[in-house]
Amino acid sequence: MSYWALNAIFLAVVAAVALAAIVTRRAPRWASVAVALAVVLLMTAVFDNIMIGVGLVGYDEAKISGAFVGIAPLEDFAYAVAAVILLPSLWALIGGARDRRSPHAARTNNAQTSENAAQTNNAQTSQNTAQTSTPKGTGDA
Amino acid sequence: MGLLYLVALGIALTGMVMLDRRFGLFFWRSARTAAVVLVVGVAFFLVWDLFGIGLGIFFRGETDFMTDLQIAPELPIEEVFFLTLLCYLTMNLYGALELLRARRAERA
Numbered sequence: 001m002s003y004w005a006l007n008a009i010f011l012a013v014v015a016a017v018a019l020a021a022i023v024t025r026r027a028p029r030w031a032s033v034a035v036a037l038a039v040v041l042l043m044t045a046v047f048d049n050i051m052i053g054v055g056l057v058g059y060d061e062a063k064i065s066g067a068f069v070g071i072a073p074l075e076d077f078a079y080a081v082a083a084v085i086l087l088p089s090l091w092a093l094i095g096g097a098r099d100r101r102s103p104h105a106a107r108t109n110n111a112q113t114s115e116n117a118a119q120t121n122n123a124q125t126s127q128n129t130a131q132t133s134t135p136k137g138t139g140d141a
Numbered sequence: 142m143g144l145l146y147l148v149a150l151g152i153a154l155t156g157m158v159m160l161d162r163r164f165g166l167f168f169w170r171s172a173r174t175a176a177v178v179l180v181v182g183v184a185f186f187l188v189w190d191l192f193g194i195g196l197g198i199f200f201r202g203e204t205d206f207m208t209d210l211q212i213a214p215e216l217p218i219e220e221v222f223f224l225t226l227l228c229y230l231t232m233n234l235y236g237a238l239e240l241l242r243a244r245r246a247e248r249a
Contacts, residue, residue, distance in 0.1 A: 003198045010189045032238035039234055040227075055204035056146060056219075063198045079186065083231040086185065090178045091232065095171075 003064045007078040014086045021089040028088035037084040044080040048072035145206045150222040157229040166236030167229065175232065182228040183221065190216060190224075 021027045049070040051057060059073055067074040161167045168175040193199050194215045201207075201215045210218040 001196050001198075003193070006189075006192055006196060006198060010185075010192075013185070028235070029239065029242070032235055032242065035238050036231060036234040040231055043230070052202075054206055055202040056207065057199055058202045059199045060197050063196070079189070079227065082186075082189075083182065083227050084235075087178055087182050087228055087231050088235045090181060091174060091235070094174050094177055 003075040014082045018089045021093045026092045028092040040080045143205045167232040183224045186224040
């Protein structure tokens with residue numbers, strides 16, 4: 001089995017989790033996912049090249065496509081794509097949305113927190129309102 | 142036998158934890174959710190690794206930068222920390238972007 005065929009299976013699992021998050025109306029914010037994806041892909045390009053360059057990992061040339069970014073097989077970037085889609089989807093699915101007050105609570109500027117939380121609520125699609133508004137209203141007051 | 146890679150991963154992970162604690166990005170946003178996401182994420186990537194190794198696609202390199210400790214054939218202990226770092230970095234980034242977005246909304 002080629003590296004791409006292996007990746008296809010695991011990326012399918014990632015897609016299934018993302019789809020589950022979407023159909024249960026608990027999808028992560030895709031704009032944030034997209035920016036995170038760009039950053040993690042860039043970091044993968046840098047650090048994967050270093051890791052391969054210093055000999056941390058080797059590949060069977062017969063099982064990779066031969067497409068490279070520097071000396072990093074293009075297939076390696078599937079890990080970055082998977083992480084950036086799978087993990088925020090899991091976070092949103094499990095109920096990270098319910099805890100969105102926490103980053104605000106960690107901030108020093110408490111005066112604006114409730115306003116902030118209210119806007120976060122509005123910007124969110126209305127589906128999670130029932131879950132998010134209750135802890136926010138009490139937690140940030 | 143070398144500790145360099147493991148130490149580098151440890152330093153990077155420490156940085157992730159400090160950023161998380163300072164800005165409330167992942168575990169300091171919801172510890173329970175973060176624990177599940179991190180454990181599931183690392184396990185998922187370890188299984189991916191094990192299939193890649195089992196299929197002979199990739200294998201541990203010959204280098205002096207790693208310890209000789211392996212949790213499975215061709216799977217160095219360092220990989221567990223690397224995958225933890227990948228997952229932590231991803232969720233810190235996502236948390237930071239969500240926080241920035243909320244602040245922009247606040248200013249608007």
